[in-house]
Amino acid sequence: MSAVQEVVTPAAIEAVPKRAMTLGYGTSLIMLALLLLVPLFVKNFIIFQLTMLLIYGLAVLALNILTGGSGQFSLGQSAFYAVGAYTSAILMEHAGMNYALTLPVAGLICFGFGFLFGQPALRLSGVYLALATFALATAMPQLLKLGYFEHWTGGVQGLVVTKPDAPFGLPISQDMWLYYFTLVITIAIYIFSVNLLQSRSGRALMAIRDNEIAASAMGVDVALYKTLAFGVSAGITGIAGGLGAIAVQFVAPDAYTITLAISLFLGMVVGGVGWLPGSIVGSAFIIFVPNIAEGISKGLSGAVFGVLLFLVIFLVPHGARQVAIVAQQLMGKLKRN
Amino acid sequence: MRSKQKMRIAAFSTVIAFVTTSGAALAQKKYDTGATDAEIKIGNIMPYSGPASAYGVIGKTEAAYFTKINAEGGIKGRKINFISYDDGYSPPKAVEQARKLVESDEVLLVFNPLGTPSNSAIQKYLNSKKVPQLFVATGATKWNDPKSFPWTMGWQPSYQSEARIYAKFLMKEKPDAKIAILYQNDDFGKDYLKGLKDGLGAKASAIVAEESYETTEPTIDGHIVKLKSTGADTFISITTPKFAAQAIKKLGEIEWKPLHIVSNVSASVGSVMKPAGFENSQGILSAAYAKDGADPQWDNDPGMKKFYAFLEKYYPEANKLDGSVVFGYGVAQTMAKVIEMCGDNLTRENVMKQAASLKDFAPDTLLPGVKINTSATDFAPIEQLQMMRFKGEKWELFGDIISGELSN
Numbered sequence: 207m208s209a210v211q212e213v214v215t216p217a218a219i220e221a222v223p224k225r226a227m228t229l230g231y232g233t234s235l236i237m238l239a240l241l242l243l244v245p246l247f248v249k250n251f252i253i254f255q256l257t258m259l260l261i262y263g264l265a266v267l268a269l270n271i272l273t274g275g276s277g278q279f280s281l282g283q284s285a286f287y288a289v290g291a292y293t294s295a296i297l298m299e300h301a302g303m304n305y306a307l308t309l310p311v312a313g314l315i316c317f318g319f320g321f322l323f324g325q326p327a328l329r330l331s332g333v334y335l336a337l338a339t340f341a342l343a344t345a346m347p348q349l350l351k352l353g354y355f356e357h358w359t360g361g362v363q364g365l366v367v368t369k370p371d372a373p374f375g376l377p378i379s380q381d382m383w384l385y386y387f388t389l390v391i392t393i394a395i396y397i398f399s400v401n402l403l404q405s406r407s408g409r410a411l412m413a414i415r416d417n418e419i420a421a422s423a424m425g426v427d428v429a430l431y432k433t434l435a436f437g438v439s440a441g442i443t444g445i446a447g448g449l450g451a452i453a454v455q456f457v458a459p460d461a462y463t464i465t466l467a468i469s470l471f472l473g474m475v476v477g478g479v480g481w482l483p484g485s486i487v488g489s490a491f492i493i494f495v496p497n498i499a500e501g502i503s504k505g506l507s508g509a510v511f512g513v514l515l516f517l518v519i520f521l522v523p524h525g526a527r528q529v530a531i532v533a534q535q536l537m538g539k540l541k542r543n
Numbered sequence: 544m545r546s547k548q549k550m551r552i553a554a555f556s557t558v559i560a561f562v563t564t565s566g567a568a569l570a571q572k573k574y575d576t577g578a579t580d581a582e583i584k585i586g587n588i589m590p591y592s593g594p595a596s597a598y599g600v601i602g603k604t605e606a607a608y609f610t611k612i613n614a615e616g617g618i619k620g621r622k623i624n625f626i627s628y629d630d631g632y633s634p635p636k637a638v639e640q641a642r643k644l645v646e647s648d649e650v651l652l653v654f655n656p657l658g659t660p661s662n663s664a665i666q667k668y669l670n671s672k673k674v675p676q677l678f679v680a681t682g683a684t685k686w687n688d689p690k691s692f693p694w695t696m697g698w699q700p701s702y703q704s705e706a707r708i709y710a711k712f713l714m715k716e717k718p719d720a721k722i723a724i725l726y727q728n729d730d731f732g733k734d735y736l737k738g739l740k741d742g743l744g745a746k747a748s749a750i751v752a753e754e755s756y757e758t759t760e761p762t763i764d765g766h767i768v769k770l771k772s773t774g775a776d777t778f779i780s781i782t783t784p785k786f787a788a789q790a791i792k793k794l795g796e797i798e799w800k801p802l803h804i805v806s807n808v809s810a811s812v813g814s815v816m817k818p819a820g821f822e823n824s825q826g827i828l829s830a831a832y833a834k835d836g837a838d839p840q841w842d843n844d845p846g847m848k849k850f851y852a853f854l855e856k857y858y859p860e861a862n863k864l865d866g867s868v869v870f871g872y873g874v875a876q877t878m879a880k881v882i883e884m885c886g887d888n889l890t891r892e893n894v895m896k897q898a899a900s901l902k903d904f905a906p907d908t909l910l911p912g913v914k915i916n917t918s919a920t921d922f923a924p925i926e927q928l929q930m931m932r933f934k935g936e937k938w939e940l941f942g943d944i945i946s947g948e949l950s951n
Contacts, residue, residue, distance in 0.1 A: 249646055249647065250642075250646055251642045251643055251645075251646035251647050252647075254639070254642055255639065258635075258639065344759075348728075348757060351728065351729070361730075361733070362659075362660075362728075362729045362730040362733060363659070363663060363683075363685075363730055364634070364660060364663055364664070366663070366666075366667050450635065454634070454635045454638045454664065455638070455664075455667060455668065456634055456635075456638065456663060456664040456667075458634050458660045458663065458664065460632065460633070460634060460660045461633060461634045461635050461660070461664075463633075465593070465631070465633070466633075496629075496631075500591075500628065500629050504591055504627070504629065505591065505599075507591060507592055507629055508592045
């Protein structure tokens, strides 16, 4: 992205953005097998945590498309997540809609919302865009509390959502069903995202990321692609939000504060900006590391978390992607020997 | 064939005999997950980090109280294993932690989780798992609903019942009051406002102005000036400590001297009256159900003496001016009482049954005369408060203990 970063980064990483975006065939299959099999052997509580892992993973992935793909920053993802969560919750509880059908609606509404927000955001870039989206994130919890919407949103008290049972009388627990349901959606969106970034549109996005002027000179409609990136990112975040509402069984304004947006941002950086598989690593970081920090010291959990985060950024500034590349190089060396 | 059947019957009856005899030996001892001869696991969720981290003190006080109980030999020989997790005041995190407590740590019950949003988020889960969600640390009115949520119970007086007490007081002492209200725009403020309006009933027109503020606002001065301009002569401040102190100070600055009522959550000498200035705080009214740790009038009170001794030995770094410490002590004592009442029948069902049969129980830190009473249809442990007036450097209680019981 910036000149400074390019100096730091070994040229080899940036030069093959297409391949660097995805995992190898074998690794993908191993990951898939793990995601499919692990839930069969663990407690419901762990399954729930894994479901949250996938959901936050989706949200981080969405941010990754925006930042890693088109080079736009956003600290407002929590707002899209909230809109998605509330859309699902309201449709399920007030309109009695099936939970699975609420997700595309949540995705569409968020896509529209993100696309519209992308319009004014066009005039902004870098830190200014980050600030504008930050405003969105801080405004959202208060908007959800507004008296006008209280009939639907439940105001400050939030809404309780009913957890779906497994369909067709399948003999599995609610948690396990929801996990596999989430997994299918996650994989679908992952494949969609990988293909999107490898397509013509993806190349256009990356051209904008690398140099806006050059991109427009090549005939890329900068405005359209930038807003589209916002829309797609918001749409995926909205679906993640809807899934989150179903998994947690509750939505309240205080669940979607700026802290969530920062967590997602953190997840993206830790997973590696622009490296889609890293999203799940980043998501694991934001879910499990606070628990580890709490285990080390209850009173200083925030400080311990800070230290751990600092260590990660200091030792592997490019996050999980860097680790993966080092691992790959090691493997290559072993093979040659 | 026949002999085989006989054999089977014989074997079966021996088994039954064995079960019943050992059952007789165990007659008094019944356990659910989380309780054994040696220990009882109690789960808890607190915002040790995040925007409400000031309340984390409650969890620490409770941990210290259970350490004290264990040091004194436990309850009927069973040690309390108090497992407390941080949810950062975030509902999704609270769900994760509640599930961890129930499914991974396998606690007997979840005790005193803090915050209305967090408790709302875990209520349905705990009720469907039939795990007691006891003595939640929030004043929302909805916890007293044994019909829909038989596994959830509150502890402190609800915001609505406290607000009704002020309404009752005003209608009696100042029937022609012109009331201005400042409230926090969240569940606490709104619940309270509703109680106030319900309490005033037909007199609700006495409210000439209401202003709400967000906790993110740096100062509420603008609201105060606006309220003064309405010509109100009574000011009800439904605020949390930081804002209550700001309001008191601002009132002093602009020389507005209405009848000033602050909500109980902010009736703390240490964190509100002192920072706002004692000269500005004279004559302020509030209501209380617990003793104030900073108030010298309780120095010789036997209950508070026990409380101070506890702090000295088990939680010396605690700030006794902090109302949360008094709260944590009182609620932990109530929990210990319920477990004691359970005797050797430590099933979740019996825990709820005993929690719903507290009769005139008075923890050390509650005001004299305020007693905890519950029943199968009444899941609101504390419903009484006493009015008080700030004079000099402390609160002076006056009038009778009033019950704010909701008649619904």
